[in-house]
Amino acid sequence: xxxxxxxxxxxxxxxxxxxxxxxxxxxxxxxxxxxxxxxxxxxxxxxxxxxxxxxxxxxxxxxxxxxxxxxxxxxxxxxxxxxxxxxxxxxxxxxxxxxxxxxxxxxxxxxxxxxxxxxxxxxxxxxxxxxxxxxxxxxxxxxxxxxxxxxxxxxxxxxxxxxxxxxxxxxxxxxxxxxxxxxxxxxxxxxxxxxxxxxxxxx
Amino acid sequence: xxxxxxxxxxxxxxxxxxxxxxxxxxxxxxxxxxxxxxxxxxxxxxxxxxxxxxxxxxxxxxxxxxxxxxxxxxxxxxxxxxxxxxxxxxxxxxxxxxxxxxxxxxxxxxxxxxxxxxxxxxxxxxxxxxxxxxxxxxxxxxxxxxxxxxxxxxxxxxxxxxxxxxxxxxxxxxxxxxxxxxxxxxxxxxxxxxxxxxxxxxx
Amino acid sequence: xxxxxxxxxxxxxxxxxxxxxxxxxxxxxxxxxxxxxxxxxxxxxxxxxxxxxxxxxxxxxxxxxxxxxxxxxxxxxxxxxxxxxxxxxxxxxxxxxxxxxxxxxxxxxxxxxxxxxxxxxxxxxxxxxxxxxxxxxxxxxxxxxxxxxxxxxxxxxxxxxxxxxxxxxxxxxxxxxxxxxxxxxxxxxxxxxxxxxxxxxxx
Amino acid sequence: xxxxxxxxxxxxxxxxxxxxxxxxxxxxxxxxxxxxxxxxxxxxxxxxxxxxxxxxxxxxxxxxxxxxxxxxxxxxxxxxxxxxxxxxxxxxxxxxxxxxxxxxxxxxxxxxxxxxxxxxxxxxxxxxxxxxxxxxxxxxxxxxxxxxxxxxxxxxxxxxxxxxxxxxxxxxxxxxxxxxxxxxxxxxxxxxxxxxxxxxxxx
Numbered sequence: 001x002x003x004x005x006x007x008x009x010x011x012x013x014x015x016x017x018x019x020x021x022x023x024x025x026x027x028x029x030x031x032x033x034x035x036x037x038x039x040x041x042x043x044x045x046x047x048x049x050x051x052x053x054x055x056x057x058x059x060x061x062x063x064x065x066x067x068x069x070x071x072x073x074x075x076x077x078x079x080x081x082x083x084x085x086x087x088x089x090x091x092x093x094x095x096x097x098x099x100x101x102x103x104x105x106x107x108x109x110x111x112x113x114x115x116x117x118x119x120x121x122x123x124x125x126x127x128x129x130x131x132x133x134x135x136x137x138x139x140x141x142x143x144x145x146x147x148x149x150x151x152x153x154x155x156x157x158x159x160x161x162x163x164x165x166x167x168x169x170x171x172x173x174x175x176x177x178x179x180x181x182x183x184x185x186x187x188x189x190x191x192x193x194x195x196x197x198x199x200x201x202x203x
Numbered sequence: 204x205x206x207x208x209x210x211x212x213x214x215x216x217x218x219x220x221x222x223x224x225x226x227x228x229x230x231x232x233x234x235x236x237x238x239x240x241x242x243x244x245x246x247x248x249x250x251x252x253x254x255x256x257x258x259x260x261x262x263x264x265x266x267x268x269x270x271x272x273x274x275x276x277x278x279x280x281x282x283x284x285x286x287x288x289x290x291x292x293x294x295x296x297x298x299x300x301x302x303x304x305x306x307x308x309x310x311x312x313x314x315x316x317x318x319x320x321x322x323x324x325x326x327x328x329x330x331x332x333x334x335x336x337x338x339x340x341x342x343x344x345x346x347x348x349x350x351x352x353x354x355x356x357x358x359x360x361x362x363x364x365x366x367x368x369x370x371x372x373x374x375x376x377x378x379x380x381x382x383x384x385x386x387x388x389x390x391x392x393x394x395x396x397x398x399x400x401x402x403x404x405x406x
Numbered sequence: 407x408x409x410x411x412x413x414x415x416x417x418x419x420x421x422x423x424x425x426x427x428x429x430x431x432x433x434x435x436x437x438x439x440x441x442x443x444x445x446x447x448x449x450x451x452x453x454x455x456x457x458x459x460x461x462x463x464x465x466x467x468x469x470x471x472x473x474x475x476x477x478x479x480x481x482x483x484x485x486x487x488x489x490x491x492x493x494x495x496x497x498x499x500x501x502x503x504x505x506x507x508x509x510x511x512x513x514x515x516x517x518x519x520x521x522x523x524x525x526x527x528x529x530x531x532x533x534x535x536x537x538x539x540x541x542x543x544x545x546x547x548x549x550x551x552x553x554x555x556x557x558x559x560x561x562x563x564x565x566x567x568x569x570x571x572x573x574x575x576x577x578x579x580x581x582x583x584x585x586x587x588x589x590x591x592x593x594x595x596x597x598x599x600x601x602x603x604x605x606x607x608x609x
Numbered sequence: 610x611x612x613x614x615x616x617x618x619x620x621x622x623x624x625x626x627x628x629x630x631x632x633x634x635x636x637x638x639x640x641x642x643x644x645x646x647x648x649x650x651x652x653x654x655x656x657x658x659x660x661x662x663x664x665x666x667x668x669x670x671x672x673x674x675x676x677x678x679x680x681x682x683x684x685x686x687x688x689x690x691x692x693x694x695x696x697x698x699x700x701x702x703x704x705x706x707x708x709x710x711x712x713x714x715x716x717x718x719x720x721x722x723x724x725x726x727x728x729x730x731x732x733x734x735x736x737x738x739x740x741x742x743x744x745x746x747x748x749x750x751x752x753x754x755x756x757x758x759x760x761x762x763x764x765x766x767x768x769x770x771x772x773x774x775x776x777x778x779x780x781x782x783x784x785x786x787x788x789x790x791x792x793x794x795x796x797x798x799x800x801x802x803x804x805x806x807x808x809x810x811x812x
Contacts, residue, residue: 005673008211008617012624015215016422019223019292020628027299035300035309039316050289057285061278064208075670079798082666086659089628096636097644106644113648189282211414218418219625222426222495230502238503238512242519253492260488264481267411392485414617421621425629425698433705441706441715445722456695463691467684470614595688 048099071141087121107174115167122159217263251302274344290324310377318370325362454505477547493527513580521573528565657708680750696730716783724776731768
């Protein structure tokens with residue numbers, strides 16, 4: 001199977017998981033409050049929507065960076081991808097949890113659920129890359145640049161410890177952890193688009 | 204990354220956001236009324252569905268017009284697109300708000316929410332185009348026709364003020380604003396398909 | 407814009423609308439009944455799901471037959487497609503209506519809603535084809551076979567009257583209309599796959 | 610129609626059905642319990658989500674194996690695919706049933722519903738392959754390797770009896786059947802990725 005085939009399926013899951021996030025934000029029932037008041041109260045939902053959407057967007061960009069280095073996919077690689085995409089498609093659930101409970105006494109459980117999902121996602125992402133470049137570069141394009149491959153490997157290293165760290169923070173402080181999830185996404189976008197090399201500029 | 208890659212993801216988000224709009228229209232519970240009566244009462248939902256679907260369709264057509272002028276995408280462009288698509292995927296929420304509340308005392312908050320979403324969408328759309336043609340045409344195809352590029356730039360100029368204007372109207376008059384959202388979409392479809400040049404007629 | 411571009415978006419809408427149909431079938435709450443009993447009672451939902459899924463599948467096949475004859479798309483054609491896809495994406499709503507109400511006193515309103523949706527879909531489908539072949543074949547491939555084009559035109563002629571007819575039946579008899587919707591789909595599948603020419607067999 | 614066309618639609622349905630599975634897992638309402646407690650109680654939903662996601666992933670991999678052997682698709686093949694995809698898109702419903710009811714007195718009805726869906730899916734999958742290779746290889750690529758075609762035919766043989774068997778177990782024991790559905794998926798992933806030939810490694 002070519003990696004092009006995998007991309008169609010993966011891009012579908014990325015796009016759908018990201019778009020389903022909108023179901024996080026529910027049309028409020030009004031009691032005695034005005035709609036304006038209720039919409040203002042929903043702000044954790046908007047933030048959760050935005051953070052998860054951008055996070056999925058970042059992972060989508062990285063997933064393509066990986067596939068660009070490969071010359072094909074074997075079945076083991078496909079199934080690692082299925083497990084990885086299973087995590088991506090799950091993200092709308094902890095996003096809703098976090099939006100609903102972050103400011104309540106149950107916020108820490110929601111933050112841990114969110115953090116665990118992203119930690120496991122990052123683990124599968126690294127597993128996918130390690131498998132592809134392992135065994136003497138078993139799936140790497142024959143003309144892959146070793147310096148670039150090393151750079152990619154290094155750039156993926158912080159993902160798991162960062163999300164694991166934020167998850168541990170969530171055990172004690174839900175709102176701090178929630179801010180960290182947002183900061184991680186923001187730092188990534190800024191560092192990779194403003195300061196980063198733009199090696200993928202040309203087709 | 205080629206712009207082809209971005210198109211797959213973007214087309215996914217466009218198609219899913221548009222199709223999820225159908226969840227705006229909910230199967231009514233019947234009290235003492237007949238289903239025919241309840242279905243007739245749902246007309247704001249049908250109109251909201253149609254206006255948002257056509258609006259997303261218009262933005263989809265414009266997004267392709269942009270990508271056709273580009274020779275590739277860098278990371279900054281990708282992330283502007285992620286933020287832009289985050290707005291597109293959000294549209295089903297204010298659509299449901301508007302359908303539910305337009306004819307109530309809370310209609311103005313719903314109209315403002317709808318208008319703000321489209322205004323921010325238009326801002327990101329313009330940002331995307333400005334970034335692509337800025338820096339001496341940093342992402343433009345080398346054979347891009349300057350006259351056509353200028354024409355595109357001019358054609359995108361009214362989007363933000365029009366939606367911002369309709370949003371301000373919504374602060375005072377929900378139903379007038381709702382009509383404006385529909386009129387903007389209708390005018391665009393008519394002007395671009397009946398009176399417009401059809402420059403994209405051939406592959 | 408090439409017709410390939412349109413296909414990505416259209417196939418997305420077709421696939422999502424068809425897959426969202428599963429939300430027609432809701433997990434039942436059990437009162438005093440067993441789940442087996444409740445699942446058996448849901449049979450109209452299963453039938454509605456199947457009929458709508460196959461109907462969308464048929465329209466998808468026909469949409470490709472159309473695009474195969476075209477050399478490109480202009481903006482008018484694109485916007486006719488947007489309106490056409492707006493109807494396709496709407497189908498899950500009347501499907502849920504029909505599944506919920508077909509066997510109640512309100513079944514006729516549900517059948518009419520379902521029939522109207524498919525009638526309008528068929529009208530836009532014909533409009534799309536008429537526009538493409540009108541004006542001296544304005545969008546037709548230059549090597550399109552006139553005999554085949556005529557055959558396609560003829561094969562699309564019965565769609566609108568058939569669905570309009572079934573809708574009128576629905577004004578009087580919900581269940582008879584529902585059976586007709588299924589029979590139309592079944593006859594199409596049988597006639598086109600078992601008895602029909604298989605002209606699209608080769609790439 | 611080329612098989613590439615079919616792949617776009619099929620990949621859409623696969624990706625959407627898999628991603629919609631996340632709606633299986635609902636944000637719990639808290640009564641007197643903590644969120645942590647409620648999330649722990651949801652474990653059947655997580656397992657059901659994972660088993661169904663991986664199962665759909667496996668069928669997706671197999672579907673591509675089939676299409677790789679074909680030189681095109683005729684209308685009969687397309688409609689068999691429509692029926693097959695109708696089963697795939699249905700999977701989220703019995704998944705929710707199983708997650709909700711597996712540990713209750715109604716678990717057996719849920720397990721049977723789940724098993725029947727996968728059995729019928731497997732039947733349509735085999736029908737699709739049999740039709741493609743029947744009639745002297747009516748849709749096979751002219752250079753298809755007969756040994757590989759035979760290997761594929763053999764590898765699809767156990768699907769129907771395995772799922773039918775697990776369904777029959779479900780008539781008596783819901784939880785045992787649920788474990789079997791997971792084991793079938795796991796065995797397939799392990800056998801095909803760890804022990805299996807990796808014939809699709811190169812594009």
